[in-house]
Amino acid sequence: MIIQGTHHAGDVRDRADVVVIGTGAGGGTLADYLSERGWDVVMLDRGGFFRAEDFTQREQDAMVAFNGRRGLDSTVDNAYFLNYAECVGGSTVHYWGDSFRAPADRLERWRGFGIDWMTVGDLAPHFDAIEADLGIHVCPERLFNENNRLVRQGCEALGIAGDAVPTARVDCIGCGWTQYGCTYNRKTSQLITTIPRVSRRGGRVYSDARAERLILEGGRARGVTGSLLDRSTDRPRGTFRVDADLVVMAGGAIGSAEFLLRNVEDPIVGRRFYMNPHYFVYADFGREIDNVTGIPCAYEVHGFRELRTDADGRYRGGGYTMLCNHQSPGVTAATLSEIGAAHRERMGKYRQLGSLMSVIDESNPGRLWVGDDGHRRTWQRVRGVDVHKAVEFMKNAARIFLAAGAREVWIPDVWGTVVRDEAEVEENIGIRSVMPNAQFAAGSHFLGTAPLGSDPEDSFADPHGEAHRIPGLYVADGAAVPGSVSKDPSLTIMAVARHIAAGMHEREGRAGA
Numbered sequence: 001m002i003i004q005g006t007h008h009a010g011d012v013r014d015r016a017d018v019v020v021i022g023t024g025a026g027g028g029t030l031a032d033y034l035s036e037r038g039w040d041v042v043m044l045d046r047g048g049f050f051r052a053e054d055f056t057q058r059e060q061d062a063m064v065a066f067n068g069r070r071g072l073d074s075t076v077d078n079a080y081f082l083n084y085a086e087c088v089g090g091s092t093v094h095y096w097g098d099s100f101r102a103p104a105d106r107l108e109r110w111r112g113f114g115i116d117w118m119t120v121g122d123l124a125p126h127f128d129a130i131e132a133d134l135g136i137h138v139c140p141e142r143l144f145n146e147n148n149r150l151v152r153q154g155c156e157a158l159g160i161a162g163d164a165v166p167t168a169r170v171d172c173i174g175c176g177w178t179q180y181g182c183t184y185n186r187k188t189s190q191l192i193t194t195i196p197r198v199s200r201r202g203g204r205v206y207s208d209a210r211a212e213r214l215i216l217e218g219g220r221a222r223g224v225t226g227s228l229l230d231r232s233t234d235r236p237r238g239t240f241r242v243d244a245d246l247v248v249m250a251g252g253a254i255g256s257a258e259f260l261l262r263n264v265e266d267p268i269v270g271r272r273f274y275m276n277p278h279y280f281v282y283a284d285f286g287r288e289i290d291n292v293t294g295i296p297c298a299y300e301v302h303g304f305r306e307l308r309t310d311a312d313g314r315y316r317g318g319g320y321t322m323l324c325n326h327q328s329p330g331v332t333a334a335t336l337s338e339i340g341a342a343h344r345e346r347m348g349k350y351r352q353l354g355s356l357m358s359v360i361d362e363s364n365p366g367r368l369w370v371g372d373d374g375h376r377r378t379w380q381r382v383r384g385v386d387v388h389k390a391v392e393f394m395k396n397a398a399r400i401f402l403a404a405g406a407r408e409v410w411i412p413d414v415w416g417t418v419v420r421d422e423a424e425v426e427e428n429i430g431i432r433s434v435m436p437n438a439q440f441a442a443g444s445h446f447l448g449t450a451p452l453g454s455d456p457e458d459s460f461a462d463p464h465g466e467a468h469r470i471p472g473l474y475v476a477d478g479a480a481v482p483g484s485v486s487k488d489p490s491l492t493i494m495a496v497a498r499h500i501a502a503g504m505h506e507r508e509g510r511a512g513a
């Protein structure tokens, strides 16, 4: 049953075997696994409940309706726009559906934190099950838009490795508006996969229900209380209390960390905040190209994923991937640094632009905290080796576009950097473009704020996902993943959540039984 807090009259009391805070990639996957095995599940999401018919294919409608902080969240110095959803289905409602398994080198790194099950073999059954459930398949040629085709052409000309992405959709018609909610129910977000199943099995899914206080009994997590929100104002209009044998935090790396910081004394929460900084590069092809229809990212450039350093540890290249970028008009306008007539002139070329975006595999994470004034804050700044990764990304993105026939490549920084040939790539693109606020940059892969690990001094939860210091409290979302995946992380988050769910079921049985 879906209960919309914004319409609900009066307060709510409920009881379940497990209450799951957050209904996105992690929360949806875990709740589905447990409810299928007979657990009585309650799910909570602070955002609204929307269906296909609510998705208007208009950027401004979607941003206001279901982006975190209505699309206006950023790090403290506004250097990075924080792009995440708050709605039933979480960020999978606006994700692009790129679905990669975590590379083996990442699993090896995470085993170093004492998470022995981070192996290709242990995770394979979870990846297999999720891929089958979400219809994940390699993107077919018909979903490549021209931006994707040109990027592939540039890579092939330069011998740079890239591939069609595995994508989570079934019979996609390629309308191009995936980021603003799928109007045709073809993108297999949690909204149309796990959540309806949990609901059909008798689980209660509360939208507009912000979890605020953890109920503790004798030091053990026993449920959660919070506010039912009026969707139009975000103001409380009622309260809820859910008692449960187990509590699972799955509010995303931002939401989970904020909730935990407000409830738990723990030095680890928020200390590391990964976001895979996204920088943008545009290319003017001087002719109309279709950059919207199809799917945003049918092609990924992965030839620079591995970081290369010399014997002295100096940067020699890599440490990032590139995604073909979705260029809806509002996003394009917001990311260009010009103002007035210069901005109008650039936007006049909107239909002839290609675009690439970076996924910087950051070595130096940011952090997240709740200030003395009670507000949650985030900070990140590319620094050290990550600066080199960002600069190299821009140079190589420019080379790919030039090799594909672009007339000009734009680095959308405040300097108005333009390059037209290889000499200008080296001459014009440099560190100044990645200085804070020099260009619109963003993050959307939030990870690592309440990480798993065997060392209570360096991790929030044990390798099973249960908090070191609070029995009965689990974490099963991006917050639990101990670092950057180096690629889009949603499939990895789902597999980690499913593994945690399997362990809960094995150890606890059906909790209420």
Ligand SMILES: Cc1cc2nc3c(=O)[nH]c(=O)nc-3n(C[C@H](O)[C@H](O)[C@H](O)COP(=O)(O)OP(=O)(O)OC[C@H]3O[C@@H](n4cnc5c(N)ncnc54)[C@H](O)[C@@H]3O)c2cc1C
Pocket: 021, 022, 023, 024, 025, 026, 027, 044, 045, 046, 047, 083, 084, 085, 086, 087, 088, 089, 090, 091, 092, 094, 095, 096, 097, 098, 099, 100, 179, 209, 210, 211, 212, 250, 251, 252, 253, 255, 256, 259, 444, 445, 446, 476, 477, 478, 479, 488, 489, 490, 491, 493
């Ligand atoms: C535009 C965009 C495109 C993306 N494309 C891709 C892609 O193609 N492939 C990919 O792998 N990844 C992609 N991502 C990232 C991916 O969507 C996220 O990494 C993933 O969904 C995170 O899963 P999660 O479970 O950690 O959190 P989420 O899916 O974000 O879910 C968290 C949920 O918890 C809720 N919540 C938070 N706090 C509370 C609280 N106190 N009480 C109640 N509810 C709460 C939130 O409202 C939210 O709905 C994209 C992200 C964006 C923004």
